[in-house]
Amino acid sequence: MTIEAGQPLTGQPTSARQAGARRPLGELGRAALGRAGRAALLATGRPPVPDALEPLVRVHREHHPQADLGLLARAYRLAEASHRGQKRKSGEPYITHPLAVTMILAQLGAGTTTLVASLLHDTVEDTELTLDQVGAGFGPEVAYLVDGVTKLEKVDFGAAAEAETFRKMLVATGDDVRVMVIKLADRLHNMRTIRHMKPASQVRIAKVTRDVLIPLAERLGIQVLKAELEDIVFATLHPEEYARTRALMSGHEDRPDTLLEPFARLLARQLAETGVAAEVTVRPRHCVSLHRVLLKRAAAPGRDGQPQGPQPADFGRLLVVVEENADCYAVLGELHTCWTPLPGEFKDFVAAPKFNLYQSLHTAVALTGGTVVEVLVRTRRMHEVAETGVVALGDPEPAGAVQDADELDRTDPARPGWLSRLLEWQQETPDPDAFWSALTADLAGDREITVVTECGETLQLRAGATCVDAAYLLGEETGHRCIGARVNGRLTALSTVLQDGDRLAVLTETLPTGSVHTEDGPRAAEPSGPSPEWLAHARTPAARLAIERWLADHPARLPVVRTGPSSGQPAPPAHRATERRSAPVAVAGRPGAPVRLARCCTPVPPDEVAGYPIRGGAVAVHRTGCPAGERMRAAGRAELDVRWQPEGAPADGHRATLRAEALNRPRLLADLTAAISAEGVGIVSAEVEPPQELRVRHTYTVELPEPAALPTLMRAMLRVSGVYDVSRPQAPEGGGAREPGGNGDDRPAPGVRPSWGIHGRSTAFSGHRSPGGAQGPEG
Numbered sequence: 200m201t202i203e204a205g206q207p208l209t210g211q212p213t214s215a216r217q218a219g220a221r222r223p224l225g226e227l228g229r230a231a232l233g234r235a236g237r238a239a240l241l242a243t244g245r246p247p248v249p250d251a252l253e254p255l256v257r258v259h260r261e262h263h264p265q266a267d268l269g270l271l272a273r274a275y276r277l278a279e280a281s282h283r284g285q286k287r288k289s290g291e292p293y294i295t296h297p298l299a300v301t302m303i304l305a306q307l308g309a310g311t312t313t314l315v316a317s318l319l320h321d322t323v324e325d326t327e328l329t330l331d332q333v334g335a336g337f338g339p340e341v342a343y344l345v346d347g348v349t350k351l352e353k354v355d356f357g358a359a360a361e362a363e364t365f366r367k368m369l370v371a372t373g374d375d376v377r378v379m380v381i382k383l384a385d386r387l388h389n390m391r392t393i394r395h396m397k398p399a400s401q402v403r404i405a406k407v408t409r410d411v412l413i414p415l416a417e418r419l420g421i422q423v424l425k426a427e428l429e430d431i432v433f434a435t436l437h438p439e440e441y442a443r444t445r446a447l448m449s450g451h452e453d454r455p456d457t458l459l460e461p462f463a464r465l466l467a468r469q470l471a472e473t474g475v476a477a478e479v480t481v482r483p484r485h486c487v488s489l490h491r492v493l494l495k496r497a498a499a500p501g502r503d504g505q506p507q508g509p510q511p512a513d514f515g516r517l518l519v520v521v522e523e524n525a526d527c528y529a530v531l532g533e534l535h536t537c538w539t540p541l542p543g544e545f546k547d548f549v550a551a552p553k554f555n556l557y558q559s560l561h562t563a564v565a566l567t568g569g570t571v572v573e574v575l576v577r578t579r580r581m582h583e584v585a586e587t588g589v590v591a592l593g594d595p596e597p598a599g600a601v602q603d604a605d606e607l608d609r610t611d612p613a614r615p616g617w618l619s620r621l622l623e624w625q626q627e628t629p630d631p632d633a634f635w636s637a638l639t640a641d642l643a644g645d646r647e648i649t650v651v652t653e654c655g656e657t658l659q660l661r662a663g664a665t666c667v668d669a670a671y672l673l674g675e676e677t678g679h680r681c682i683g684a685r686v687n688g689r690l691t692a693l694s695t696v697l698q699d700g701d702r703l704a705v706l707t708e709t710l711p712t713g714s715v716h717t718e719d720g721p722r723a724a725e726p727s728g729p730s731p732e733w734l735a736h737a738r739t740p741a742a743r744l745a746i747e748r749w750l751a752d753h754p755a756r757l758p759v760v761r762t763g764p765s766s767g768q769p770a771p772p773a774h775r776a777t778e779r780r781s782a783p784v785a786v787a788g789r790p791g792a793p794v795r796l797a798r799c800c801t802p803v804p805p806d807e808v809a810g811y812p813i814r815g816g817a818v819a820v821h822r823t824g825c826p827a828g829e830r831m832r833a834a835g836r837a838e839l840d841v842r843w844q845p846e847g848a849p850a851d852g853h854r855a856t857l858r859a860e861a862l863n864r865p866r867l868l869a870d871l872t873a874a875i876s877a878e879g880v881g882i883v884s885a886e887v888e889p890p891q892e893l894r895v896r897h898t899y900t901v902e903l904p905e906p907a908a909l910p911t912l913m914r915a916m917l918r919v920s921g922v923y924d925v926s927r928p929q930a931p932e933g934g935g936a937r938e939p940g941g942n943g944d945d946r947p948a949p950g951v952r953p954s955w956g957i958h959g960r961s962t963a964f965s966g967h968r969s970p971g972g973a974q975g976p977e978g
Contacts, residue, residue, distance in 0.1 A: 316344035347371030347378030414642035420588025810839035
């Protein structure tokens with residue numbers, strides 16, 4: 200679909216009937232038909248429209264046969280009178296601009312109210328007409344749209360005028376998406392005439408269009424408008440590359456199509472034989488799309504190792520338009536049956552539409568000779584929405600027009616999810632420069648992904664978002680309480696980049712009820728909050744702003760406050776790097792020998808340990824009775840006498856591996872990680888084995904602030920509901936898989952006793968939203 204700006208037409212004198220010419224009875228000439236048509240129009244009470252509006256009216260009536268033409272005529276007359284005497288930089292009368300913008304919107308299928316606002320969109324900004332006069336003459340709806348696209352004065356806002364204008368426009372778009380649709384059409388016509396601007400202004404306008412307007416057109420699904428904007432920006436910023444790409448397109452158009460057109464006819468015959476009503480056409484690529492394909496080919500060497508040149512199939516794709524959704528899959532079946540489909544090229548956007556409402560089936564098949572052709576399959580309605588996006592959904596209903604209407608039904612076209620999130624974080628950035636930077640960064644991602652929580656909630660995130668972004672999307676409170684994440688059933692780092700279709704659980708800590716005691720007295724319990732490192736993982740402005748606010752309100756991170764039976768114990772002092780330089784153990788007869796604490800049994804003071812020499816002159820330290828150490832001794836390794844150093848500590852802290860045996864239940868993982876975090880212990884790694892006979896085993900490697908914290912930590916884990924044993928595993932006897940039971944030769948830590956059943960209270964871990972903010976999904 201190509202949008203062409205309609206030129207204002209002037210009235211043409213009717214030609215006189217040639218003398219002596221005779222016509223059959225009842226046949227009228229062209230002039231007589233015109234007079235009869237105008238007389239009929241006047242007889243119906245409809246006022247004639249100005250000649251300049253006739254092309255616009257013809258296009259508008261194709262989409263809206265019952266349009267109020269009188270309203271359009273009044274809007275045009277007011278705009279023409281207000282702009283009379285004004286000229287554009289091209290020298291044309293200024294009224295040609297609102298006419299061209301309105302023609303673009305009419306070709307998109309916009310409603311009459313949108314066209315009226317488009318005709319008047321520059322009157323308040325550039326003429327003496329006021330917004331109150333527009334509202335009095337055309338109603339508050341038109342006045343709102345005109346006000347939404349009216350720029351702010353540089354006199355009042357200075358250098359921040361452009362950023363604040365876009366902020367104002369976005370806020371207005373949140374209530375009525377037609378504001379941004381008019382702005383995009385206005386920018387398209389301005390880009391069509393950008394050659395009349397100064398070179399510096401051309402570059403500035405093209406960059407703003409590239410960074411903000413084109414991503415907004417993509418998010419609103421208006422592909423025909425976005426494609427033309429991309430091509431004009433490409434020609435403005437990269438004229439040489441544009442010229443080369445355009446020359447390739449022209450050369451291809453001049454040659455007969457021996458690939459796509461024959462394949463389209465063949466596919467159409469195949470579908471007709473199977474009884475599928477379909478229209479098969481070749482859809483040429485626009486300039487930027489072809490340029491992207493050529494870049495991919497140049498980056499991928501061919502069989503000879505040289506960069507690949509353009510192929511005939513690169514210049515277009517096949518578009519198959521059918522009647523029903525089921526026909527889409529019928530066409531897909533014929534394609535994959537008669538031709539060879541390429542693995543990994545099939546995408547089903549019919550069952551799972553994109554965030555901008557786009558729906559189609561995408562596939563690629565290999566023809567005879569190995570040529571690959573891309574095919575798009577969609578219904579007529581899908582095609583309309585794919586081309587014009589939110590415009591195809593019609594005008595939003597006025598607020599309160601339907602009392603029992605579902606709010607989501609109204610806000611689907613007028614308040615997309617990405618726009619709601621953008622409006623939320625923009626309120627937290629009063630600084631214009633910060634807002635502009637955050638806006639361009641947020642729009643930089645050209646696609647979004649869908650993530651589903653384990654409790655069934657759907658999250659829309661920009662591509663490249665991490666678990667941190669997902670946690671804060673669930674609510675600021677959930678983000679501050681986040682202590683981990685599980686993606687597709689596996690524990691993962693918060694910095695993990697999420698992929699489309701991932702299944703996510705955000706693990707949050709549980710805050711104690713009531714007040715807790717600190718050195719400064721009782722105070723309300725607070726989450727441990729984000730760390731500064733999270734800023735490097737946050738990709739969305741909302742998450743970054745929430746983290747920055749927390750860090751600003753909590754400049755000094757308080758030590759962990761212990762609750763429960765261990766609340767009376769002092770918090771362990773933090774170890775600094777300078778305090779960890781001494782070796783953790785001393786080896787008799789080998790002063791200064793490098794020492795490595797075995798990871799199979801993770802010895803921690805005051806465990807009884809033994810040392811064994813290994814390569815490089817180092818000494819491996821195992822707990823006494825560790826099967827791995829016993830195997831080393833049986834292999835002839837000399838057992839060395841080692842003892843713990845009172846002030847020694849490994850460079851990475853004392854690490855211990857703990858195994859929790861429990862009855863399987865929901866939220867067990869979240870409760871265990873919350874219990875570990877509450878003791879001020881960091882989790883280095885975690886492993887959850889599949890449940891067997893309703894029992895499950897969790898294995899954690901933790902970094903202890905002090906060796907003495909190990910018994911306290913094991914008691915805290917044992918208090919978690921469902922946990923009946925906590926032990927420290929060792930390497931299995933045969934060096935194979937871990938033993939199913941506990942460690943028979945493992946000495947119990949002081950104060951640790953076996954559980955006599957399920958006891959204690961489980962931590963709250965819910966996916967339901969609370970009045971104070973959203974909480975994470977069930978873990």
